[in-house]
Amino acid sequence: MKRDITDEDAAGGIEMLAAQHTRAVTRWRAGAVSDEIDHLAEEVPVALEYNGISHAVMLATPADLEDFAIGFSLTEGVVDSPRDIYGIDVEPAANGLTVKVEIATPAFVALKGRRRALAGRTGCGLCGTESLDEIMRTPGIVQSAASFHPTVFDDAFAALHKRQALLRDTGATHAAAWLRADGEVALVREDVGRHNALDKLAGALARGQEDVGSGAVIVTSRASYEMVLKTATIGAGILAAVSGSTALAVRLAESAGVTLAGFVRGGSLVAYTHPQRLLIA
Known part of the structure; x- marks a missing residue:
């Protein structure tokens, strides 16, 4: 029904199912062997x-x-x-x-x-x-007034890491999060698949009252073509990723009006497209 x-x-x-399970494992560390209970992402x-x-x-x-x-x-x-x-x-x-x-x-x-x-x-x-x-879908050009200083993203990823409960227990999941204009990490979704995590974030944004025109998507993965496509479909103007990007993703971000930032960590980032939203252009 x-x-x-x-x-x-x-x-x-x-x-219907738990997101993680426990299992008895044998751990080897620096020559020492121990029997332990480990957590596995489902x-x-x-x-x-x-x-x-x-x-x-x-x-x-x-x-x-x-x-x-x-x-x-x-x-x-x-x-x-x-x-x-x-x-x-x-x-x-x-x-x-x-x-x-x-x-x-x-x-x-x-x-x-x-x-x-x-x-x-x-x-x-x-x-x-x-x-x-079917693969090469062309999203509309994103209209976004979002702008962030690069230092905001280090704090955002630190806050995201603290909220990744499933990663903390299992070490086996990606996350996608919504960063508000004021720098607050408002929504976090985790999954074993990076595309799935971003889809879950898109669904959460569709349910709520977030202003997608003023915030940013941050992800704990590389920025592939589909990650950019999904971000553009959401209507977000910025995608920030901890890893690098593909050439195809950069071309799509350029044409779709998405600011694409990669290697966002340790006080640095690479702006592939539309750097004006990152206040560095």
């Missing part, structure tokens, strides 16, 4: 269904799955607006979880016209895409 998206869902109130197949039709299967951390469904739907162009999503159900399946999304009829008709079978590995953004035209 379909149901409306609620605040309880946003808090993760209906998750990774399960998550099937996305739209109006009863299977669309994609991604390996993901089973947390914030409603955010994931909303964000994936928006950043992959399944829907144009959160208003096109009428309800979400998360159900256990034989080998994972099924997220059943009810979307507006026009969006579903358009989806059927360009359906793809996508079996995604962790962190894989384009696995299963059927055509080059």
Whole structure:
């Protein structure tokens, strides 16, 4: 039975599986051997269904799955607006979880016209895409008034690290976060896959009241083409990553009006595109 998206869902109130588990391990350190209990981030197949039709299967951390469904739907162009999503159900399946999304009829008709079978590995953004035209989507030019001094990002990533509870326990997850204009890290989402973490952030932003035109997306990964594409789809003007970028991602950021910063750590960064928003141009 379909149901409306609620605040309880946003808090993760209906998750079917734990995001982490414990396991007895044998640790070797500096020649000493010990038996210990370790924490492992969970990774399960998550099937996305739209109006009863299977669309994609991604390996993901089973947390914030409603955010994931909303964000994936928006950043992959399944829907144009959160208003096109009428309800979400998360159900256990034989080998994972099924997220059943009810979307507006026009969006579903358009989806059927360009359906793809996508079996995604962790962190894989384009696995299963059927055509080059489908890969090379062109987002609209981002209109953003965001501006930050470079030093703000060091503080932001430090704050993000403190809020990565799953990483702290398991050491196996990426995070995507929303940085407000005042420098506050307002939203944090974690996942074993970097694309999934950003989709979860996109979904959380779609639920809330954040001003996407004045903030920035920060991620604990490299800045690939799809990370830039998802940021542009969100409408954010800045993507800051702790690692580097690809040439394709830089070309997309340049054309989409996204300020792309890489190697943001240790008091330095590399501005690949539109450096004026970083107050260094």
